[in-house]
Amino acid sequence: IIKKNSNEFTTYGKLLAKLPDFGSLPMTRCVLAALRTYTCGRDIICLASILSVLNTTNLLKQIPQRFxxxxxxxxxxxNVMNEI
Structure with missing residues (x-):
């Protein structure tokens, strides 16, 4: 992520730095891998953002059936995020 003997990001580090903070480096790496593999940037960023801040177990119980x-x-x- 950072070049040895330098304070500069590697190419990979620059890509990671462009993403929002997902709470941990492993989560951010997973998001970047999914972005590159599946080209589903908006969806992955939405999901990672939700999972990093909400207790989805309780949330999923309260979501209306239509979603x-x-x-x-x-x-x-x-589906919920797309409605918002």
């Missing part, structure tokens, strides 16, 4: 997805909790959360 719930048979494809799983992540898609349910994306």
């Amino acid at each position: 719930k997805s048979s494809d799983g909790d992540f898609m349910t959360l994306l």
Whole structure:
């Protein structure tokens, strides 16, 4: 992430630095990997942001049925975010 014997970011470090703070370096690395692999930037950033600040267990119990997805909790959360 940082070049040896330098205070400069590597190319990978520069990419990580452009992302929002997801609470941990491992989460940020996962987000970057998903962005590169699946080209789903907005969705990944929304999900990572939600998961880093909310207790989704309680939240998912309160979501109206019209938002719930048979494809799983992540898609349910994306349905809510897309509505907002």
